[in-house]
Amino acid sequence: MAEVTTSLSIGQVAERTGLSVHALRFYEHEGLFVNPVRRGPGGRRVYRQDDVDWLTVCIILRASGMPLTALRRYADLVRQGAGNEEERRTLLREHQARVTTQIDRLAECLDLIRFKVGVYEDLLDPDSAADHQCHAPGR
Amino acid sequence: MAEVTTSLSIGQVAERTGLSVHALRFYEHEGLFVNPVRRGPGGRRVYRQDDVDWLTVCIILRASGMPLTALRRYADLVRQGAGNEEERRTLLREHQARVTTQIDRLAECLDLIRFKVGVYEDLLDPDSAADHQCHAPGR
DNA sequence: CTAGGATCTAGAGTTGGCTCTAGGTCAAGC
DNA sequence: GCTTGACCTAGAGCCAACTCTAGATCCTAG
Structure with missing residues (x-):
């Protein structure tokens, strides 16, 4: 029962996140991923579970109205690593x-x-009318 | 203290509603007004208080995410008058x-x-860290 | 060997809701 | 008489966030 580092295709990620494959490529292009997306044979994108986790966060932030620019800024900070937590x-x-x-x-x-x-x-x-103020x- | 039927210019309406004059003309063009906007000398738009009231409703519906198409539908219904309350x-x-x-x-x-x-x-x-579930x- | 499906890139197209421009009219004040 | 500022119309432009298209590549199954 150990799936240490499962690789996922773009289609699989689309399926589990609800984002379209188009949107996934678009997000990548926009620099919204923390880890640059790796490529497998034939130049195909290879994702892992933590990409899906990150996307889950992205989706929630987007759903609450955070614009992509801010999301990119956040991704940049996370990508830079420790030191910018404030x-x-x-x-x-x-x-x-x-x-x-x-x-x-x-x-x-x-x-x-x-x-x-x-x-x-x-x-x-x-x-069934109650009284209402007007x-x-x-x- | 009686201002029975005050007439308002588009600029005054913009000022009191917070909408731009552009937006007001656009809303009119989109059929979002219940009363067709009257015209004064020189073809200028003449508004009255109830237009402002209606716009206030529109603004609130818009702010809560109602698309213009639905707003137009609602305006249509109100314009048609009694009978379609349901x-x-x-x-x-x-x-x-x-x-x-x-x-x-x-x-x-x-x-x-x-x-x-x-x-x-x-x-x-x-x-000052409290405990958190993770x-x-x-x- | 071949057909199908998933993927690739680059870039064009879409949608909603305004916003802005161009070019013109009109009334008031100096 | 001239400038200024608010207004007019029609239509172009803009922005965000995707979405879709075209044309190519690659893998798998029959």
Whole structure:
């Protein structure tokens, strides 16, 4: 039960990460990988599990709105190795702040949306209408 | 203290909504206004407070990720007048669901980000390090 | 030997949502 | 009468992040 260093093809990585093979090549081209992607016979890309792990992190950062430029910056720092941990922390903290801000903003939007849904709810079946305060813009 | 029907120029609307004049013309072109924008002397756009109110709603829906196509659909429904409230409710409910999903997703991402910030925190001043569980991918 | 499928590179195309430009009109103030 | 600034239209340009295409190579199975 030891798979010490399993090699993965680009197709396999695409499958396990959910990224397209196109996106994987694109990410590589953009310098988003920490380890330069090795090549096997015929010039084919060979990935390992830690590439997949890194991609998993990338996907999460992307999903939370980090632009590729910032992701590249982070990859650069990690690639450079020990010594720049403070900068990495700063980068992540800034992103963290943006994400919390974004969540708050969305929660506010959700308030209005809920309110408006509520208005239509009352309109469409007034029986189950609760009382609502009315302080939002029309329509 | 009665400003019964104040007319606003495109510049004034831009100022109060935060949208650019370009964006306002673009939104009009895209059919996102409920009332066709009236024109004053010289063909200039004349807005009123309820346009601003509507734009406020638009801005919130946009900020929560509603694409312009959906916003246009909603505007169409409102423009058509009474009778399609159910469809409006459906549209808003669907958007509401997407927003809550998005908030949840962001919250999950935030977990990882916090974890990683924590790792660098511990690394950079280990004195104040609390204990952490370790189950996230590397770097 | 050959057909199929996965891979390769380089670069063009797409999408959404604006933003900007060019060239012109119009009203007010000096 | 002239400049200034806000406005007009139509359409081009931009940005991010992919996605897709073309044409070539390589490996495996039949």
